[in-house]
Amino acid sequence: MERPELPLPQLHAFVVLAEELHFGHAASRLGIAQPPLSQQIRRLEDKVGYALFSREPGRICLTPAGRQLLPAARHALTGLAEGLAAAREVGSGRVGRLRIGFAASLALTVLPSLLRTFRERFPAVDLDIQEMTTTPQLAALRERTIDIGLLREPPAHDTDLGFETVLTEPFVAVLPSSHPVAAQRAVRVEQLADCPFVLLPRAVGPPLYDQIASLCIAAGFTPQVTQHAVEWQTVCALVETGLGVSLAPESIRRIRLKGVAFRRIEPNAARTRVAVAWRKNDSNPLVPHLLAALDQDPPDRP
Amino acid sequence: MERPELPLPQLHAFVVLAEELHFGHAASRLGIAQPPLSQQIRRLEDKVGYALFSREPGRICLTPAGRQLLPAARHALTGLAEGLAAAREVGSGRVGRLRIGFAASLALTVLPSLLRTFRERFPAVDLDIQEMTTTPQLAALRERTIDIGLLREPPAHDTDLGFETVLTEPFVAVLPSSHPVAAQRAVRVEQLADCPFVLLPRAVGPPLYDQIASLCIAAGFTPQVTQHAVEWQTVCALVETGLGVSLAPESIRRIRLKGVAFRRIEPNAARTRVAVAWRKNDSNPLVPHLLAALDQDPPDRP
DNA sequence: TGGAGTGATATCTCTAAGCGTATGGAGCGC
DNA sequence: GCGCTCCATACGCTTAGAGATATCACTCCA
Numbered sequence: 177m178e179r180p181e182l183p184l185p186q187l188h189a190f191v192v193l194a195e196e197l198h199f200g201h202a203a204s205r206l207g208i209a210q211p212p213l214s215q216q217i218r219r220l221e222d223k224v225g226y227a228l229f230s231r232e233p234g235r236i237c238l239t240p241a242g243r244q245l246l247p248a249a250r251h252a253l254t255g256l257a258e259g260l261a262a263a264r265e266v267g268s269g270r271v272g273r274l275r276i277g278f279a280a281s282l283a284l285t286v287l288p289s290l291l292r293t294f295r296e297r298f299p300a301v302d303l304d305i306q307e308m309t310t311t312p313q314l315a316a317l318r319e320r321t322i323d324i325g326l327l328r329e330p331p332a333h334d335t336d337l338g339f340e341t342v343l344t345e346p347f348v349a350v351l352p353s354s355h356p357v358a359a360q361r362a363v364r365v366e367q368l369a370d371c372p373f374v375l376l377p378r379a380v381g382p383p384l385y386d387q388i389a390s391l392c393i394a395a396g397f398t399p400q401v402t403q404h405a406v407e408w409q410t411v412c413a414l415v416e417t418g419l420g421v422s423l424a425p426e427s428i429r430r431i432r433l434k435g436v437a438f439r440r441i442e443p444n445a446a447r448t449r450v451a452v453a454w455r456k457n458d459s460n461p462l463v464p465h466l467l468a469a470l471d472q473d474p475p476d477r478p
Numbered sequence: 479m480e481r482p483e484l485p486l487p488q489l490h491a492f493v494v495l496a497e498e499l500h501f502g503h504a505a506s507r508l509g510i511a512q513p514p515l516s517q518q519i520r521r522l523e524d525k526v527g528y529a530l531f532s533r534e535p536g537r538i539c540l541t542p543a544g545r546q547l548l549p550a551a552r553h554a555l556t557g558l559a560e561g562l563a564a565a566r567e568v569g570s571g572r573v574g575r576l577r578i579g580f581a582a583s584l585a586l587t588v589l590p591s592l593l594r595t596f597r598e599r600f601p602a603v604d605l606d607i608q609e610m611t612t613t614p615q616l617a618a619l620r621e622r623t624i625d626i627g628l629l630r631e632p633p634a635h636d637t638d639l640g641f642e643t644v645l646t647e648p649f650v651a652v653l654p655s656s657h658p659v660a661a662q663r664a665v666r667v668e669q670l671a672d673c674p675f676v677l678l679p680r681a682v683g684p685p686l687y688d689q690i691a692s693l694c695i696a697a698g699f700t701p702q703v704t705q706h707a708v709e710w711q712t713v714c715a716l717v718e719t720g721l722g723v724s725l726a727p728e729s730i731r732r733i734r735l736k737g738v739a740f741r742r743i744e745p746n747a748a749r750t751r752v753a754v755a756w757r758k759n760d761s762n763p764l765v766p767h768l769l770a771a772l773d774q775d776p777p778d779r780p
Numbered sequence: 781t782g783g784a785g786t787g788a789t790a791t792c793t794c795t796a797a798g799c800g801t802a803t804g805g806a807g808c809g810c
Numbered sequence: 811g812c813g814c815t816c817c818a819t820a821c822g823c824t825t826a827g828a829g830a831t832a833t834c835a836c837t838c839c840a
Contacts, residue, residue, distance in 0.1 A: 226569025230761035241569035248561020259550020267528025267543035459532035459541035
């Protein structure tokens with residue numbers, strides 16, 4: 177790539193003159209006097225090395241060299257104008273692309289309203305939404321394969337990633353409707369001591385898993401996890417078939433399944449945090465835009 | 479078409495930096511110090527209104543806005559460089575297009591050697607060659623549908639068109655071989671007084687026609703034109719079949735036809751001029767190039 | 781903790797571009 | 811022949827841009 181030889185203002189003058197074929201008219205279209213236009217053209221011709229216009233009294237027309245240069249000049253000018261406009265659109269965040277990872281349990285609470293308000297405000301933005309559990313989200317953020325993460329129990333501090341709590345929610349017991357404890361409006365954790373448990377694998381989100389486990393331990397028992405499932409949807413299905421019970425964030429109440437009951441637990445102290453995560457140094461203007469949308473638009477309550 | 483907002487030198491710096499992603503390296507590739515490069519980029523970012531690079535210690539990368547602008551900048555730069563190079567090629571006359579009209583009788587003398595030497599010198603030039611009689615050539619030159627004319631008996635002066643004599647040639651008598659006069663090495667025009675004549679229509683080239691007619695008148699008779707043909711080739715064919723005799727420029731000797739004899743005429747005073755014609759104000763550099771080739775390369779003798 | 785590396789900033793200089801006004805000069809038509 | 815149109819030229823002014831050097835701020839690493 178060599179250094180540019182022809183300045184754009186002169187090319188602009190050239191294109192306009194090529195359209196008008198009249199120095200006076202072209203000059204007024206350019207908003208300048210006629211002599212400066214003559215100079216511009218002359219300078220351009222000096223740089224090209226050949227005449228671009230043939231001036232005959234009465235009429236003026238392009239030389240072959242000028243005809244050859246014209247399309248390149250026009251393309252450069254229009255291309256740059258369009259590119260600049262597009263870059264400004266992207267820079268302002270009116271258009272662009274945002275890749276969002278989200279935990280499946282948020283598909284029914286945080287995500288819908290967030291997407292609704294964001295789409296409303298930035299209809300031209302491409303949103304790439306993909307479901308991911310917490311740990312892969314953190315990796316994907318670092319690898320720049322997603323720009324925004326919606327996850328549970330974020331790490332407290334991180335040098336590269338920023339976190340902000342979207343909501344905190346209590347836990348509920350997930351029981352088969354036929355389970356005797358399901359008859360109560362609220363259950364105590366220790367009532368589940370003898371039940372087999374269905375949970376997400378610890379690797380999917382260690383902090384959440386540990387939080388659930390410590391709920392049980394605080395109630396005086398270690399949960400007997402007889403079954404794992406990577407999605408809450410599946411957990412509920414397994415509970416329905418009577419394979420066990422579970423403790424889960426309140427969000428999953430939204431999974432309405434006949435034969436599954438959700439019950440408040442008591443005491444109701446422990447809460448799980450849902451957070452949004454992003455790269456602190458991300459230059460994408462859509463990231464702050466999304467965070468703003470999240471701030472102003474509280475998620476649907478379960 | 480609006481006035482350009484982004485100067486090319488800054489876009490050049492932008493593209494190079496986008497390739498290097500390192501201010502120091504990019505600056506040295508540009509042949510400048512690092513601080514001026516920082517300034518260039520900063521100015522460009524100011525004009526765009528948004529950051530184009532995100533500077534993090536250790537690595538620097540494009541923002542979405544920068545990624546959006548990059549292809550436009552690159553296209554503008556390369557497009558202009560190519561367009562400029564092409565315009566210079568055309569301006570110098572190394573490449574381009576030249577439309578040439580020629581009289582049929584020159585297809586065997588002037589034209590072949592001219593095309594040979596011109597093609598040799600300017601192999602990249604497109605030559606559009608078309609056969610035209612004299613009068614249409616002059617019209618085509620004025621209408622700019624041809625750039626060069628090769629014709630007979632050009633008008634003496636013209637405000638718009640230039641003429642230069644390529645060669646002058648004597649007239650020859652065209653006779654059937656069986657004609658008694660064909661036995662002589664040279665014929666006197668008055669020997670043809672009683673023969674029917676085959677000639678080109680006067681409209682094709684009035685000066686040439688008039689010249690031939692006046693040859694006869696000078697010999698004391700008015701030619702009895704019994705047959706017209708628009709090409710010399712056809713004239714010869716008609717002469718062969720015995721339809722008449724003709725007087726023609728010596729060039730047509732090249733039309734070798736059994737049964738047709740060409741004989742020098744005496745006295746051998748009258749000559750016909752072959753000339754090249756062009757628009758005086760033509761800006762195509764190939765026109766002077768062709769004239770130069772014509773000057774340096776005398777046509778084949780018949 | 782100090783030095784290397786990297787980029788930003790401050791300041792200065794100089795040139796070339798860009799524009800305006802005034803003027804010159806060639807064609808063209810009345 | 812005179813005036814008009816149209817483009818070129820001359821001259822002066824102003825400013826943006828591009829460059830250099832010197833220096834600062836930050837990070838990272840030994």
